[in-house]
Amino acid sequence: MDTAALTMWRLWAVCAALAVTAVWAQEAEKLTQPNPCTSKQTCSECMQTPTCAWCALPTFEATQIAPQRVRMSLRVHEAHDLKVQFALAPNYPIDLYYLMDLSKSMEDDKDKLSTLGNLLAQEMRKLTSNFRLGFGSFVDKVVMPYVSTVPANLESPCTGCEAPYGYQNALSLTSDTEMFAREVRDAKVSGNLDAPEGGFDAIMQAIVCKEEISWRSNARRLLVFSTDAGFHYAGDGKLGGVVKPNDGVCHLDSRGRYTHSDMLDYPSVSQINQKVKENSINVIFAVTAEQRETYDELSRHIEASSAGTLSNDSSNVVTLVKQQYDAITSFVEMKDNSTEFVRIRYYSACRGNTTTETNRCDKLKIGQQVNFTAKVELIKCPEDPARWNDIIEIKPAGLNESLIIDLAMQCQCDCDRPGGPGFKPAAIAAECNYGGDLQCGKCVCDPLHFGAFCECSQSDPNGRIGEDQCRPPNSTDILCYGRGECVCGECNCYPRENPNEEVKGDFCECDNFSCDRHEKLLCSGPDHGSCVCGECSCLDGWTGNACQCPASNASCIAPGDTRQCSGAGECVCGQCVCKEEQGARYSGKYCEDCPTCRGKCELYKPCVNCVVHDSGELKEEGRCEEECSHLIINKTDVVEVENPDERICTFSDEHGCRYQFVYGYDGETQVIRAQETKKCPPAINILGIVLTLIAAIVVVGMAVLMLWKLLTTIHDRREYAKWDSERKMAKWDTGENPIYKQATSTYKNPAYGGK
Incomplete structure (x- = not known):
């Protein structure tokens, strides 16, 4: 600097x-006292x-924010804490522009406002001695169907009404409150057809026409929007043939009239919000009760705005503006214009002791200072180097004050740019053989040279033209497959840490360690094959991607059988893969088992009964030795499966006795281990069980009868005792009827003869 x-x-x-x-x-x-400083001229x-x-x-x-400008230099994912102070300054300048709906229904409101101008200024001067007031009005676009275009109605749409118009700036901001009252009193109402008004056109013009309205840059700007109706927004202009989008530019003539009312569509909510933020305007929607809900929703989409309920004749406008101003100035909310490359998070304890992540503090009073910590972090660098220097603005919402951050993004080392320390151009870079620039200790070769130190020339007499010779033909792969260094058009493969591993080939494409493995052994071990240029080369007798499979199918043929996989499967890599067909599911080492069909359990059962248990058809017919001599049957007390190739068989004889045997292979020989002792169920004494049940039923029946008799006896005795007690308590003579009464009068029939 x-x-x-x-x-x-x-x-x-x-x-x-x-x-x-x-x-x-x-x-x-x-x-309320005059500021003694404003009169001092020197x-x-x-x-x-x-x-x-x-x-x-x-x-x-x-200003109310400190500091006002800082310089910051950041690297990616590096955060810096910036201390920001804010205090509500007393006697801060205020510009209040009153924007009023002057349709016919607001006539009494206009008359009331003209009498309240001085009172409004008086109340605002209690807040500041530097206060200015302005006035503007609006109706709607002068096109159908918003306004009647009948010639007579274009001159006077109603009794005592002025010709309709879109928006007019009647009085720019001034400290002359008498002029404000006079302009409001002299303004005439007008008329339109539909219920919504053209308020958005008026708000846009009142914001962007800064010179015409006389907004001050160092004042809090208040825009009071007064109406008893809704609003038209972007798209509604199509009803009147106005389709050109609103351009957000000032279009006021010398009389303060909006000249593009019938040329431009209404602004959108987002356009209004954008202009409010750009110009630091605080909008106060002073609306009637029936419109309050609509404008409450609108204020949620416009920054630094609020809504209040206006009485039917606007008599409470002074109180309303004062309340809304107090609400606006009682908080501060930090905003910024950071891009996707920069993230800013705010922390503050506000007026308390606990610091939290927040960009807003409430319940502020004039003179109170709040401290924020803005954590500024660079997320990533823009691709365009022109954007590596950025200007970020942090400002309180609704105020035309800001903290400017001149941000320098450290996306490139100084030694990477010409003129920086550590940068040598090719003309003096002996380290790069004068064939390229030395940047941060690394050679960046010119188009005629290549190599780590630009030691190779494109005009090599051996015909190798640059690094293309270090790539396979018709390939765009990286140099030397990333496993070597290209030196003057030839690949020098990197050595491996393991001396038994090597990388070779014209492009370092071959090695002896990246082949398939079987059971963690490269090409199933040296007894099966070796790794040659990334593929297994198998020895005789072995095949497969990892040389794990025998070349012959001998291991898939069961002893004593000539069929491959017992004819029920396919030999794959020296092992049987059993098949399923017509509900039959084969299993076993040689697919010799079929749990869902007649298997070898039934085949071996006669021999087991004959040899082990001395029973069965073969024993009776004397054919035991003839039929079973080819089998090795061993007797044992307990039968268990000892390996996955064995199968267990379970049977019961005619007496219900259970016995088991296991068959399998011992090398190439079929072996059977049979349970020598059968397990028979214990004998059941049926007669004893029946007699016990009969006795139990008789005993339970007698017990039930005795219980019933006991309960009946007890009940009868209680009833008798109750009757006897009532009889003894009787007080009347048993010969007379206690309810009988003599007749009070008697009559005798003279015709009655006693018969």
């Missing part, structure tokens, strides 16, 4: 400190007045 710039930066810092000190010192003064007069400060910069403006 040069001396002049450094002096300017220091002067800015001094001015900011003076301004903040003065502002906070004035907090104790009553805001620095000497200012410095002789307590609580006043003077800044020598002609463009300096006091």
